[in-house]
Amino acid sequence: MSALGGQARGGDGINWKGTAVGIFILLVAILITYALEQSLIPPGLFGSLQGVALVVPLIGIIVGGALIGFGVHFVPVGGAPAAMGQAPGIATGVAMLAAGAGLAGLFGGAWAWETTHDFWITIIGGGIGGGLMMAITCLMVNLTYVFAMGVPSASGKVAKDPITGFTFPEFKSQGTEGHGLPFISYFGGVVGGFLAALGGTLVYLELLLVYQPGLEKLLGIDAGSVAPLAVSLAGIFAIGFFLVNAVLSAYNITGTIEGPHDPKFKRVPRAIIGCAVASAVCGLVAILTVVAL
């Protein structure tokens, strides 16, 4: 039940027919990328990219998109009811908060790649950047609830915090669904920020690994000259991937979610499938952009 009294809609199950169509689209996207990689499509049509790996980066993009979708479901978002202390969570929108955390992580990840050129340091560094952003934001949210509003944390979905064991019903003020940010939600926020930023940094890195050699070949200029263009293009597309996957996940959540303990979290497989399919199609377009040059 939502703060306004309506039933949550959409159900929690997976639509198998829709999933089958989605997986078909995903496989077609991978197949087209494979054909491009192997130069099976006539060079006159798209230009030749022989020697540039495309399939593995596309799979990385799909995994990254699915990670963003997965991570968004952890982020405790209360929307407008949270701003009035009527429901627990952070008082802003799902997609925007996840994008904010993810992009802060992307900033760190892109910087780490520039200095280390190490795949694992880059993506985990990006993830930590997103987690750190959420850790600070969630703490400041709790400080506001506790010290400015005088409201203790109380979940509206569970009676007891699975991590700390704190009980909630007696700390819920009258006429509300709970308020504040219980520790399980704090934990969810940090994990969500980490996963979303990890996925976004992975998308960025895979795109960069396509654009750098791809643009070099197509424009016929050296690596140093093409780097700013490749970085900017990969950065813009990575931000786009964030928004696509965060918004898709927000539709799956329908409104607000408290974190991993919320019953709505059970819908996460559906979001992972949806985000993977959307990322495959968007990834193909992102790759075609450089090929079509």
Added chain:
Amino acid sequence: METIVLGIGITALAGALATVAGAAEDTESDIGSQGDPNSQVQLAPQMGYIHRIFNKAVSGEPPAYGLWCALGAGVAFAFLQILHNPALAIILGSIVAVFVQGVYCVTAYLGRTASLAKFEQPVYIDVVKSLTPVTMAHAFVAIFCTVTMCYLMAEFLHHPFALPLLGLVWGIALGAAGSATGNPFYGKERQYQNQNFGAGVPISASGNIVRYAEAGQRSSLDNGWFTTKFAGPASGICFGLIVFLELWRTVLFEHELGQWGAVIIGFVLIVIFAIIDLWVEKWSRTTYGPYEKAEEASS
């Protein structure tokens, strides 16, 4: 060594700029009523409560600030190519972005308020005239500080992203941090000042926002005055900490521990913040106590 000292200086300066940007962003959004609590400003006339609160929310704060900061950074980037004067370029970029913000404010207020005509909510032209410049002034401070911070990151810390892209990334993060931290204070403590302190607003009270001040009707300027007491500085500290610690851990530790230093320090910081949060939650439970005895509680 000189590089590290310069990096620390830039980090501190960027953190300070981010703090000012966060405070200005939240105050701007509270005066303009752009965050999630604006749902109540929109709802009030539908429940029969006519008010004079500014109402300019069309999108959330993160995409709005993403747009304005990217615009400011983009124009500054273009001017930098011909002017070679960073201060002037950033100021001109921020002015262009603020002009767009002003247009957005006016059209949003007129559009949203006109949509409430059938609930007899008037469009107050004096509200547009008196409050739009105030929000524009705050937005200018927020955009200028954010673009300057992005310029420092690109020029002195050599971040690979171009200035407009940094503007978009940090603009969205600014809006996310400001709305997350500032919204509850504006929503609960200001709009519902007539409700009990130390409790959430009962769902049945939705729409019944405070519409009168000490003398006459409440203006959104009063809301800005009130929220600068906590929400603005808290949002500033939040965004300032995010920017400062993100830069600090990278500038100082990126080459330590086999290049894993920045990652490990980031993880340690997350653990420290989690411990502080847990302490705050425990403190609130023991200090405020339960609303009613556990055996009488209804879940």
